[in-house]
Amino acid sequence: MIQIKQLTKTFKNTKGLSDINATIESGEMVALIGSSGSGKSTLMRHISGLMCCDPNSGGQIEVLSRIMQRDGKLSKNARKVRAEVGVIFQQFNLVDRLSVMTNVLMGALGRVPTWRAVSNLFPPSERRLGMESLARVGMADKAWQRASTLSGGQQQRVAIARALTQKARVLLADEPIASLDPESSRVVMDILAQIHREDKITVIVSLHQVEYAIRYCPRTIALRHGRVVYDGPSTSLTPSFLQEIYGSQTEELFSPAVDNAMRQQPKNSLNRPAPAPAAA
Ligand SMILES: Nc1ncnc2c1ncn2[C@@H]1O[C@H](COP(=O)(O)OP(=O)(O)OP(=O)(O)O)[C@@H](O)[C@H]1O
Structure with missing residues (x-):
């Protein structure tokens, strides 16, 4: 379970986040949406645990029932908690000059002695897991290529394989498809949905385009100006409702290209949303 309480973050002159409260149960797949600057990455x-909230604000985050941070300080358990949290970013996920396999094996660093890791002497069991993880994202044939030779979508798939090798129980994907074309975006989202379904991994994925939230995530948390403006079933995010909560920013969240790509897909590839908690 992930529990976020009274989370507030102030940058020099800007409120990044204001009093965020949310509980995400184990095994949920939740979308975080909002226009640029709404606070998703923050x-x-x-x-x-890469950033701490305002000191003495009462803010707290628990991940997998252990405190990650409280009142502006990381807890002493933060390292242990982080070992179970896989993170995927929009870009800069991989070390370009290393092979795909070595990048994936970075996921095993928490379990492998440093001397083995720096000498690239990962045990056979970890190599097997790395290869299995690559196979699950359809990238086994690229294992020995340099990461720099991969396309953006392929790099994201390798980053997901790294999280699988990490044995992450929570996956945070921060705008993983923001730089991808609709087809690569669909492949990456399909893989995220598949590992969520098969491994019961809790997935939080931040997205610019609301169509993907509706298709892949039963629940959406919508941010605006650092505040939660909606938390509930993604199916309720109709254009008129979004217009109500985002006004003129709604345009940023709908993309005609994505809409067309979605319509052209066979119906049985849909990851149908299940019921989710009521609106906040
Ligand atoms: N390190 C920082 N220093 C100062 N202000 C910051 C910093 N990080 C974020 N902000 C501000 O906090 C607000 C939220 O930013 P954030 O990057 O979380 O938004 P976002 O929803 O992820 O946007 P985008 O979709 O463009 O990535 C913005 O006003 C941003 O300028």
Whole structure:
């Protein structure tokens, strides 16, 4: 379970986040949407322990029932908690000059002695897991290529394989498809949905385009100006409802190209949303 309480983050002159409260149960797949600057990345960084909330604000984040941070300080358990949290970013996920396999094996660093890792002497069991993870994302044939030779979508798939090798129980994907074309976006989202379904991994994925939230995530948390303006079933995010909560920013969240790509897909490829908690 992930529990976020009274989370507030102030940058020099800007409120990044204001009093965010949310509980995400184990095994949920939740979309985080909002236009540019609404606070999606800032919230993701807080959940992953890369950023701390305002001191003495009462803010707290629990991940997998252990405190990640409280009142502006990381807890002493943060390292252990982080070991179970896989993070995927929009870009800069992989070390370009290393092979795909070595990048994936970085996921095993928490379990492998440093001397083995720096000498690239990962045990056979970890190599097997790395290869299995690559196979699950359809990238086994690229294992020995340099990461720099991969397309953006392929790089994201390798980043997901790294999280699988990490044995992450929570996956935070911060705008993983923002730089991808609709077809690559669909492949990456399909893989995220598949590992969520098969491994019961909790997935939080931040998205610019609401169509993907509706298609893949039963529940959406919508941010605006650092505040939660909606938390509930993604199916309720109709254009008119979004217009109500986002006004003129709604245009940023709908993309005609994505809409067309979605319509052209066979119906049985839909990951149908299940019921989710009521609106906030
Ligand atoms: N390190 C920082 N220093 C100062 N202000 C910041 C910093 N990080 C974020 N902000 C501000 O906090 C607000 C939220 O930013 P954030 O990057 O979380 O938005 P976002 O929803 O992820 O946007 P985008 O979709 O463009 O990535 C913005 O006003 C941003 O300018």
